Every structure is written in structure tokens, then in C-alpha cells.
Amino acid sequence: MKRHVLIIMLLITGQTYAQSITFKGDSIFTNKSNLSITVSLQQPLIDYLKQLAPNQDSLEKKGNYQFSFYIDNHLIYHTELWPGYPDPNEQSWSKPLIDYNHEGAYWSQFAWYRFMKNGGDSALTEGPHTLKIELRPYVKAPDLNIGEIIAEGQFHLNVKRTGSATPLPLAKVLPYKDLPVSHEYFDTTRIMQLKGEIEAGVFRHITSVVAIKNNKILFEEYFDNSGRDSLHDVRSVGKTFAAALTGLAIRDGYLKSENQSLGEFYHLPQEKAAITLKQLLTMSAPFDGDDNDEHSPGNEENMYPTDNWVDFTLNLPVDTNKYHGQWHYFTAGVMLLGSTLDKIIPGGLEKYADKNLFAPLHITNYQWQYTPQHAPNTAGGIRLKSLDFAKFGLCYANKKIIPAKWVEKSLSHQLPITGRKDEYYGYLFWNKKYGQYETYYCSGNGGNKIFIFKDLVIVITATAYNMPYAHGQVDKMMEHYILPAIY
Incomplete structure (x- = not known):
């Protein structure tokens, strides 16, 4: 692929200087292209910030660059970078805007992701375009004060992102433990096109797509050097x-029901003692914890550095004014649920899960992650093969191994999901519809999913961790390729 470097003069406070922005990237802009930027300024950013706010101190904590993105001289998006990066004392710096193989490694990539999400993707239609970036200093103390342009540059892109993916032949399906090969009809042409688009990077960092129809393997595809094992x-x-292990623990008498309260297992003040396991299962506990709020005391990022995650969670404040029964995403609560099971089940949760969940499914190769107290970390991160994740989904689809009554409670509209229309939450299951097809599903960072339909289980694994497109691209795969091919 042809590559070029473009040197562009910078416009600094209305005058032309011999400073430069250097773009380095692919002249043909595809879904797997890379693009980096080198910025050289007449003076360090901190000096511009001082000019904007001469009477303010600690400006490195109050200001940074404003990026403005243009396509063909039309402003598409602008964003103020969080203070801290790049170093405001630097007069020049280089960073990738796009690095396909190392996504999410730098602040500059997230600026690009925001641009793409907020109009850039739709503006970059097929054919030639000119990308222009303007840099301005800003200070927010407390009002937003934006300076003049201190740098700008252009880069010519010949966009070829659609229509270039070649349909690829599907892999031969072989039987797997307890899963024979399906001979039911599906639209192979549509799945071949999906496979080609994944390989071409239209759908990014997908590692597997598996479909189980009526308990048989319909198709099974792997990407990015992953495979069946x-x-x-x-x-x-x-x-x-x-959630599954909670249902099994009730079946086996280690719990009476999900309505038991934390006070039965821990010494707690009354307002915390009254919180139930069901509230942990439905993410509706009144602990002041919300992973979607970076300022929340119980945000999961505050938990991970501590040396006792259970104590961290139980010591969180309770806020019944903010949380009065509604859903809010609370990872620490699910960790607490698993650690409570580990506490009350003789021999611990790991041995219990192996005997009562994994062994009946003939799953032998898997990896837990652990809390600092070495309990299985039910906050997330368990590793299985794609087909074994599908077998876990089949426990619910078939109401086998996991008690049927528990499955019915789990796959039900326990609570509406805050901020999402016509979407619901069960017992650690999400729920929504793709057109006429209702699904309950497990969901993880990066676009990882186990979808459960009436006669169908779909597993999609991916490594697009923290990427803003991760979940949206899976929706497109389901809506435009997988479901139309099967139904």
C-alpha cells in the first residue's frame, strides 16, 4: 500500500511560521489504515495557556488543546482534551490518531474515536477527502476560554472503506463435545460476506462468531489468530x-432464596444489612456505586487498587435518595455476590462451580481470575472457549443444569435499564429486541456477547476493549448479517 508523508505549514496567531504538522499514514484510507500526527509549535502549550489566563496558577490542570476536525472544510467535531496529556511543556510531540494493532493505547486515539463517532464516520464517504485539524489552547477556570489557532494542517485521504471486502468461504464445521453439526439451511452468502468484512476490518477486532441452532453448530468462524481451542x-x-451459580446454590440449599439480605452473611449497619442478593442480581442495590459515573465512590476503577474488594464494597455509603430501586451498573455488587457464595459454600465457589456447572457441561479448560482474597472474580474476566460459552448459553435456552424456575426469573424483565428505551435487565442478563426477535444476552467490554433466542445461541468474542464502536458494531453484525441469514 502506498504511503506518504505530508508537511504542512502551521498558521500561528494569524501568521505563517516554519513550524509544521506532519501526518504520516496510508494514502488509500481503508478500515485497517494507520495515521499519526507530529505537531511542532512556536512555543510550548503552557505559554499559550498563560496568555489566556495570566492570573491563574496550575494551568496544566485547567487547560489543554482544543482539537477541531474538518472534512472538506466543513467543521465536523471539536473536543477539549482532558488536562494532562500531552505534556503542556513540550513544544513538539508525535502521537497516533489510528493504530489498528494497538487501539486505545494513547489519548490521541480517543480524540479520533470521538471525532469518528460524532460525524467523522459518516463524513468520510468513499472517494477523495481533505482532513483538516486545527489546534487551539483552552483554559477552563471555571468558564471556558478558547484561544486563537496555534496550529493547523491538512491531509488528503482517498477513502476506500466499503465495497472492498471480498466474501470468504466458511470454515468446515466439525462436531464438538455434546454439539453435533447442524444441517439446517441458512444464508451462507450473507455469512461469507460478514466473514470478509471482519477480515477486512469493517468490523474490528472480532475474534470469533459462533451460531448454535437447535443445539447444533450452524457455523463457527475465528479471526485474529484465534481458534476453537x-x-x-x-x-x-x-x-x-x-447469577447461574446463585441459582445452583439455592437448589442445593446453601441459600434459601435470592431475597436473603446481606445482614445474614456480614455484620453490617441496618441500612446495609437490609440489601438483598436480588438487588445485587438486578444491579439495583442502594450502594453509591455506578460504573457509568467516573465520580461515583463505588466505580469499579476505585475498587481494583484496594487489597480487599469485599471490604471496599461493604464500606461504600448507601444513598437512597440517588438510588431508590432503579438499575445502575455496579460491578462491585456482582463481585460481592460471588464472594458471598465463596464464603458460604463449603470448599469455596471455585470447586463448587467446577463440580456443578462446568463438569455437567463437559467444560474442562477454563480460567478464572481472582479477587485479592482469592475468590473467583465474578466481576468478570472468566476465560472459556467460544463453544463452551455457547454451551453455557444453552443451559438457559434449554433450562437444563440450571433450575428451570431460576432460568425463568433470570430471563425476565426485572427492571428497565436506565437510559435505554424498551430494554430491560434480568438476573445479570440484558434484554432487548432486534426487530421482532427478542434476546436475553450477556455483555462484556470489547463487544463480547452471548445472545440467547428461543432456538438459537450466538457467541461473539472480541478484543475491542474500551473502544466506542465495540458494542455498536456487534449490533450491526446481528441486524444486517447474522439474524437475516438464520431467520
């Missing part, structure tokens, strides 16, 4: 294993 880190998909 690969163990996939599906992040929060693993939360649903805590």
Missing part, C-alpha cells in the same frame, strides 16, 4: 456466571 477474555460476560 482459544480461551477468550470476555470481561463482564462473566458476571452472568455469578
